[in-house]
Structure formats: structure tokens, C-alpha cells
Amino acid sequence: MTTLSPTRPRRSGGRTHRAYSAIPGESPGSPPWRALKSLLLLVCVLLVVVPFVAIVSTSVAGSAQVTEAGGFVLWPDHPTLDSYTALLSGGLVSRAMMVSVGITVVGTALSLVSSIMLAYGLSRPGSFGHKPILMLLLMSMLFVPGVIPTYLTVKQLGMINSYWSLILPTMINAFNVIVLRSFFMSIPKELLDAARIDGASEWSILSRVVLPLSKASVGVIGLFYAVTYWNAFFNALLFMNDAAKWPMQLVLRTYVVNNASLSGGQIDAAAGAPVPPAQSLQAAILVLSIVPIVLVYPFVQRHMNKGVMIGAVKG
Incomplete structure (x- = not known):
């Protein structure tokens, strides 16, 4: 279970607010926190982009490479438009x-x-x-x-x-x-x-x-x-x-x-x-x-x- 650690208090309208971070000892704007958010965003982007790239690559890959890869190719060696033609x-x-x-x-x-x-x-x-x-x-x-x-x-x-x-x-x-x-x-x-x-x-x-x-x-x-x-x-x-x-x-x-x-x-x-x-x-x-x-x-x-x-x- 993740422990939330308090960061510097912020004052607004005479009241003190305390921000919390999911990383112990780190504020939401710290480099480790930004790195974690960037990593999560990168994973989400890859989950969307990789299947699309695989579909496009398979459509332009050669017959031998598709057969050798078992159906899906992530990067074609010799692109061809034979399938579209x-x-x-x-x-x-x-x-x-x-x-x-x-x-x-x-x-x-x-x-x-x-x-x-x-x-x-x-x-x-x-x-x-x-x-x-x-x-x-x-x-x-x-x-x-x-x-x-x-x-x-x-x-x-x-x-x-x-x-x-x-x-x-x-x-x-x-x-x-x-x-x-x-x-x-x-x-x-x-x-x-x-x-x-x-x-x-x-x-x-x-x-x-x-x-x-x-x-x-x-x-x-x-x-x-x-x-x-x-x-x-x-x-x-x-x-x-x-x-x-x-x-x-x-x-x-x-x-x-x-x-x-x-x-x-x-x-x-x-x-x-x-x-x-x-x-x-x-x-x-x-x-x-x-x-x-x-x-x-x-x-x-x-x-x-x-x-x-x-x-x-x-x-």
C-alpha cells in the first residue's frame, strides 16, 4: 500500500492546505514524480501506437516475412504494395x-x-x-x-x-x-x-x-x-x-x-x-x-x- 507523504503546506485565503504525493518524500512537481507520469503516458501511447504500426507494417510486408513472422510484422524489411494492388x-x-x-x-x-x-x-x-x-x-x-x-x-x-x-x-x-x-x-x-x-x-x-x-x-x-x-x-x-x-x-x-x-x-x-x-x-x-x-x-x-x-x- 502506497504511503502518501506530505509536502510543503500552501496558504490560500488564510487556510493552510497540504499537498500529498504518491511517492514518499516527493512533491507532485519533483523530477521523480514527473518521470513516473511520463512513463505512464509513454505506456499508454505504446498500447495505442504499436498495434496500429503492426497492422500497417503487416499490410506492406513481403509474403515471406509475413509467413516467417507467423502473421504480424512490426517492421517490414522490404515494403511492398502487393496487398493493396x-x-x-x-x-x-x-x-x-x-x-x-x-x-x-x-x-x-x-x-x-x-x-x-x-x-x-x-x-x-x-x-x-x-x-x-x-x-x-x-x-x-x-x-x-x-x-x-x-x-x-x-x-x-x-x-x-x-x-x-x-x-x-x-x-x-x-x-x-x-x-x-x-x-x-x-x-x-x-x-x-x-x-x-x-x-x-x-x-x-x-x-x-x-x-x-x-x-x-x-x-x-x-x-x-x-x-x-x-x-x-x-x-x-x-x-x-x-x-x-x-x-x-x-x-x-x-x-x-x-x-x-x-x-x-x-x-x-x-x-x-x-x-x-x-x-x-x-x-x-x-x-x-x-x-x-x-x-x-x-x-x-x-x-x-x-x-x-x-x-x-x-x-
Whole structure:
């Protein structure tokens, strides 16, 4: 059991406070304490970075090195892009990438437009159906429809094996709408009243006053929607019967999680070249499924600190 040792007392407002350190005889700002915190931080970073580096290294390692290492390579001796070439030339993964990108772009745009309009309407007291719609929205967070009712509804609407089945059932997220509504309500009422006095309509107020002040919140909610659409696979598993219409995450689940083998029609190795090992192909699929979000995140990251605090309790 670690003994806490007292350090120099600090005075604040006439009262004496005594700080304690987890290292006996050392203050929290001492070199040993800083070294311990740095070591713990280094361990956490390695736990995150090493698996990612292993996946990327395995995807570009040669067949002989992957076979010799037993599946995972931490550092490739002779990097090669044979795994990526075989996957993207075969048609399955390249098609799935295009499907996922299209669903993510279209779905995110539709979700943002519908969520912003709904949140703005609910943020204006006295708007038509304000309370009933808000109650329905809150109830949808508590009572989630099951798989069978959702499937029957999609089938009744004729969306089986349609890309719309991957967008419309999840187009509006109640939590994201509530977050946007709370931010819209925090905008000073005087700004909106001034715009109304100048003759602006509600559409003009939303587009010229509210949205320019809500870039951080809209950016973060857009990122939430994009990540949700990109990572979704369960709806595709339910509604997509044609493998040619599978999104990237369903391909990832089928050939990596379920360890299904890639057939000759799904990969295309160069003429006379051996087919890359299954571990290299699986690692390449993982990397391809991660890259788009990694590329998009830096453009939204500057809004994250402000956006994630929307609706938080302020002291």
C-alpha cells in the first residue's frame, strides 16, 4: 500500500492546505514524480501506437516475412504494395470503398440538413407542434425499435437491397438534435430579434445569423454523423443481399472478423506473382477502412474542444 507523504503546506485565503504525493518524500512537481507520469503516458501511447504500426507494417510486408513472422510484422524489411494492388484491382474492395464514401457523404449531408432544421424549429418557443415533437424525439431515445419492426418497415417501403436503406433509418439522431437545439437556444435572443426587425425571414435568420455562429457545433455533429455512417455495417448486413453493394465495413466484417477467404474474383494478383498472404490482405483492408476518417478528422479537430462542450453544465 502506497504511503502518501506530505509536502510543503500552501496558504490560500488564510487556510493552510497540504499537498500529498504518491511517492514518499516527493512533491507532485519533483523530477521523480514527473518521470513516473511520463512513463505512464509513454505506456499508454505504446498500447495505442504499436498495434496500429503492426497492422500497417503487416499490410506492406513481403509474403515471406509475413509467413516467417507467423502473421504480424512490426517492421517490414522490404515494403511492398502487393496487398493493396491485389485488393483494389479485384473490384470488391474498390467498389466497397466507393459505396461507403457515397453513403457517408450523402447521408451526412441529409442528416445535417434535417437535424439543423429540426433543432432550430424546436429551439424557437411557440413554434408549431413544439412540445409534442420534442416529446416524440425524447421518447425515441428511450424506446428504440427492434430489428424485426425496422426490417419490416424497410421491406414495406421497398428499400431492400437499396442504398436508401443504409441512410433513411438512421438519418436523424435524437441526441445530436438535442445537442444542436441546446446550442441554438444559447444564441442571444437580441440577435434574432434585431434580424426580424430588419425584415429577415426565419430561413434568412437560420442561414445568415444562426449557422455562422454555430460552425463548431455543426462541424462536430457532422463528424459524428460521418463516423456513424462510415462505421455502420449492421443495416447493410440486414438489407443488402447483393455483395456488389456492400459497404466497406461489411467487407471488413466478412473477410477480417469472420475470417472468410478472398476468392480469385475478389482479388487480382499480378501475372505470375503469388497471391499475398491472408494476413496481409486483412491488414490492408483494415488500413483502407481507417484512412478516410483519419484524413477528415484534422479538418474538424479544431472545432472539437468547443463543440463537445455544447450543452455542458457551466459553473
